Amino acid sequence: MSQVIRSPKMYDVCVIGSGAGGGTAAKILTEGGLSVALLEAGPPVNPEKDFKMFAWPYEFPHRGAGVGGHASENFGEFLAPNGAWDIDGEPYTSAPGANFQWFRSRIVGGRTNHWGRIALRFAPIDFKSGTRDGLGDDWPITYDDLAPYYDKVESYIGVFGTRENVSSAPDGVFLPPPKPRCTDLIVKKACDKLNITCIPSRLAILTRSLNGRLPCHYCGQCGRGCVTASNFSSSQVMIPPAMKTGKLTMITGAMAREVLLGKDGKAEGVSYIDKATRTEKRVNARAVVLAASACESARLLLNSKSSQFPDGLANSSGVVGRYLTDSVGSDGWGIIPQLEKMPPHNHDGVGGMHMYIPWWKFDRKNDFPRGYHIEFGGGRGMPGVGMFNHLLRDEEGYGASLKQRARESYGTGIGLAGRGEMIPNPDTYCEIDPDVVDKWGIPVLRFHFQWSDYELRQAKDMQETFRAIIEAAGGEYKTKTSIQGQYPFGIEAGGKIIHEVGTARMGADPKSSVLNGYCQSHDVKNVFVMDGAPLVTNPDKNPTLTIMALAWRASDYLLDEAKKGNL
């Protein structure tokens, strides 16, 4: 670290992070003619080598549980690399009484290599929910501002779905959806009885060929990564066209430490640790795009201190790290006897839900603000480690009878997962831990996290709905939750849903926001943030599609400003 190696080359833009936001920025900016240096903290991804598509568990000695069984805690050994709750040498801390889990992925493409591919638009009301119910703030942009970019993203990456005209879940540019699985038909029928909306889901998976990418082959393993790129990942769909322009310089193993501020008050580059040599290096650029993930970008800004910005770059508002939210998550499951009678059949489908329940109670008074959607699945999936954990809580004994019970119960479970909107609160934020650095010498984040009654009431409503659906399907609801304990009504720890956003929010007022409506810093005009950090609210729609639409829009704006010489 004593030696700072200076690279004389000047790039137009330095993009930090190669996931949903960074990949989109790299593609749009290079195609627009700018030279881009893309810093990625992890290694390159080699789909042909790294993705374990079509492997059977018995082809691996650990059977999918990973060394010491520990991969089970990180979604299993077959998950596309390199996502984990804990990364060796790169810790984060939680303040006393807080429990925040931070899932990070150090690899080209980031978390898009293994994400759930759920691609939902925010609704018009989501941009104005502050005005609607008085909680939190409105966005500085409207649905109409973003809609053309949702169109662009969906048209390019490929999303299946159907036009349904549900106001909480706007329609998009859709490929046809796959046929329903048996579990879908059963839940749909139960929902019809209960007047709950249940429609084909919207996932970034190709059911038709698109831009030379093959359509899905229905192995049900999207989370492992797809060798044919039939699902969306930044590494396979955004980075290659950027590379093709000849304008992209990809620097892997590059852990960004600080955005460097010039004497003119503009960012002039980024210093990073080259992990391979443990030396500090520097990229010079005329503009900087932070897309390292919401919390990682907040960390970078907070760690970029100068006399002009003693509390962190672009943080004159003091808002960086604040307004952190994750989705409200609560899960449940039940046994459906009807499924015991199903003949064996291929149930794999795409690697995700074929149908889902969008927020359907938007037209009535509820005892919590905002809403949630429900994801569901189950049935005759590929057997794997932990599959019978639920069954074994009830089924005891051993021998022939246990084996017969497992046989009968295989594929009879349906799991439901509620994903709802959290309202930002003053007790939930991230900041720099004053005492801890990671192994690269970079100060780490400390998380504060509290659910409020709003979220707990939402989780309670989820549990009641899950039970109603399972029972309407003639099944037995098995999940037991109560208001007691660390996880009331099954509410997950903060961060567990991996939808953490809001830590450098956009807004019209520079006193209470970090960015303008184009993801551009109010304070430093050539600094942009294009990941989950700009999101003002965290509606019950998974954030990735919106991150890409915002990044695309912001990149178009950046190109424009660059042309005008404004950066």
Place this chain on the structure above:
Amino acid sequence: MSDNSVSRRDILRTLALGAVGGSVLQVIPAKAAEYAHQVVHKEKAASPSGKYAPKYFSPRQYETLTTLCDTIIPKDDKSGGAVEAGAPEFIDLLTSENEEYQLRLGGGLMWLDSFCSVRYSNPFLDCTPAQRKEVLDLIAFRKNAKQDLTLSQGVVFFAFLRRMTCDGFYTSKIGIADLQYIGNTSLREFPGCPPLPEA
């Protein structure tokens, strides 16, 4: 080279034939097929064929573990049992890498032997079949621990071993076939749900 890695390679090859020009992909699956195959093959080679040498358990403990696995999921007229499915190897491998498992399973096996020694003056393996059945019938059900607290550790141990044995069995070729899982293959279209039987 197992039959299944060959079929995996073939699936990937078939996909490669369908790859189209102008793809945004940097890598088309032709190369992927060989590579993916090798990854699996290398993993397989790491586990030697023939008699398995336990990495964590003593030979005697491993024998007890094997006996217990066989009792938890035995061979029946439809399929083989947990031992044939490689469950003891799987459990031993994971235990050798995980200190918590070492306590729960290693300690659990010691508990079982000492429980049997007090009750029958013999460690588990030297007990008669009737004695073994008697002790397993005690620790295989949680309600027994509610009536007799001294069984509690045994019940917890057995529940954990039952879980691990099921994991080992139902991730094996035999176990997956026993459940009649159909899939992990490439389809042109997803066929959807066959006619649902009446609820």
